[in-house]
Amino acid sequence: MRDEFAWIASITPKEHRQASLLEGIGDDAALVKGSEEEDQVVCLDTMVEGVHFTTDTMAPFHIGHKALAANISDVAAMGGIPRYYLVSIAVPASWSEEALGEIYKGMDTLAETYKMDLIGGDTVSTKGPLVLSITVIGSVESGKKLLRRNARPGDVVFMTGCAGDAAGGLALLLEHTRNHPFTLTEQALVQAHQLPLPNVEAGRLLAEANVRVALNDISDGVASEATEIAESSGVKLTLVWDKLPKSIALQSYPQEQQEQWLLYGGEDYTLIGTMAQEDFSLIQQKAKDCNLSFIAVGKVEAGAPAVWLERSQQPIEALHKAGYNHFS
Numbered sequence: 001m002r003d004e005f006a007w008i009a010s011i012t013p014k015e016h017r018q019a020s021l022l023e024g025i026g027d028d029a030a031l032v033k034g035s036e037e038e039d040q041v042v043c044l045d046t047m048v049e050g051v052h053f054t055t056d057t058m059a060p061f062h063i064g065h066k067a068l069a070a071n072i073s074d075v076a077a078m079g080g081i082p083r084y085y086l087v088s089i090a091v092p093a094s095w096s097e098e099a100l101g102e103i104y105k106g107m108d109t110l111a112e113t114y115k116m117d118l119i120g121g122d123t124v125s126t127k128g129p130l131v132l133s134i135t136v137i138g139s140v141e142s143g144k145k146l147l148r149r150n151a152r153p154g155d156v157v158f159m160t161g162c163a164g165d166a167a168g169g170l171a172l173l174l175e176h177t178r179n180h181p182f183t184l185t186e187q188a189l190v191q192a193h194q195l196p197l198p199n200v201e202a203g204r205l206l207a208e209a210n211v212r213v214a215l216n217d218i219s220d221g222v223a224s225e226a227t228e229i230a231e232s233s234g235v236k237l238t239l240v241w242d243k244l245p246k247s248i249a250l251q252s253y254p255q256e257q258q259e260q261w262l263l264y265g266g267e268d269y270t271l272i273g274t275m276a277q278e279d280f281s282l283i284q285q286k287a288k289d290c291n292l293s294f295i296a297v298g299k300v301e302a303g304a305p306a307v308w309l310e311r312s313q314q315p316i317e318a319l320h321k322a323g324y325n326h327f328s
């Protein structure tokens with residue numbers, strides 16, 4: 001099997017059959033023309049036991065919560081408001097009704113935060129591992145396209161929160177399992193892995209501000225998501241290590257470890273994007289009023305589509321698009 005991204009490219013239809021389809025495969029979510037006022041945002045993500053979680057890394061509540069969070073995160077990366085969700089679950093015989101109830105409680109807890117309704121789904125048995133697939137439907141003001149291909153030379157690269165913690169938490173969970181008495185610092189990383197929160201409010205601020213933004217949520221690691229922006233926009237991105245937002249917990253680890261988790265870990269579900277310098281100043285002003293953060297982490301220039309990393313007193317280095325890639 002070729003790598004995940006090449007495979008998706010190979011099955012992407014060459015043309016749209018429906019005139020109302022604004023954006024199909026290729027971004028965080030599809031966009032479909034809705035009313036005069038708003039377009040529909042639609043996306044789907046799956047979590048598989050053994051690939052995205054094990055019973056040692058996540059309690060059933062975490063599994064439901066995180067699966068919905070990952071989907072809402074793709075709506076956030078389009079600047080959308082999540083509104084409805086559908087759930088498909090394939091259940092092995094070994095899972096109890098009580099555990100399944102906890103998965104749904106996890107989803108419902110997050111859905112309550114965003115006032116989302118569960119509107120359907122599908123239930124099947126399986127001889128394999130538990131599989132949970134969620135489709136989220138949301139909306140965004142019509143004409144808003146916060147797409148990966150929107151980056152332009154001269155833009156600032158920004159992030160809306162820390163990255164690397166979720167991968168750190170996973171490493172701890174794989175080593176000790178979730179019943180281990182973790183230190184407070186370790187608990188911060190474990191929580192980032194088990195209960196990540198999507199950055200909907202940051203995406204909304206960008207959509208409402210009506211500025212050109214390239215945007216991507218960080219599911220596969222900063223290097224991979226930044227490379228997607230570089231490749232789809234045909235620009236060069238340079239990230240500055242010292243500016244990349246790192247939690248206090250992450251900073252307690254050696255720099256090499258921080259780099260591995262932050263650049264190549266994934267599952268952070270904060271946003272990375274680019275916009276013009278003058279718009280960025282305006283956004284930072286607006287963000288202050290609502291307690292959101294937009295952190296400048298680098299710049300966009302004309303050049304071969306790639307991502308470079310600048311560290312103090314070291315030669316600039318090209319980042320490889322490593323990160324989480326199913327099949328490779």
Ligand SMILES: Nc1ncnc2c1ncn2[C@@H]1O[C@H](COP(=O)(O)OP(=O)(O)O)[C@@H](O)[C@H]1O
Nearest residue numbers: 008011024025026027028029030044045074219
């Ligand atoms: N099996 C598939 N069939 C059709 N489209 C797919 C498939 N897998 C992924 N896609 C589409 O490919 C794009 C990239 O997917 P993915 O890397 O999973 O995005 P994300 O990391 O934002 O969830 C998305 O537009 C997604 O809808």
Ligand SMILES: Cc1ncc(C[n+]2csc(CCOP(=O)(O)OP(=O)(O)O)c2C)c(N)n1
Nearest residue numbers: 045050051052053054219220265266267324
């Ligand atoms: C037991 C276990 N092993 C490994 C991982 C790491 N992991 C699994 S999937 C993934 C990337 C995100 O999932 P994906 O299905 O690629 O989501 P998408 O990019 O479609 O949002 C990562 C970092 C994990 N979460 N749990």
Ligand SMILES: [Mg+2]
Nearest residue numbers: 028074217219
């Ligand atoms: Mg995404």
Ligand SMILES: [Mg+2]
Nearest residue numbers: 044045046219
């Ligand atoms: Mg996906």
Ligand SMILES: [Mg+2]
Nearest residue numbers: 219220324325
């Ligand atoms: Mg992925």
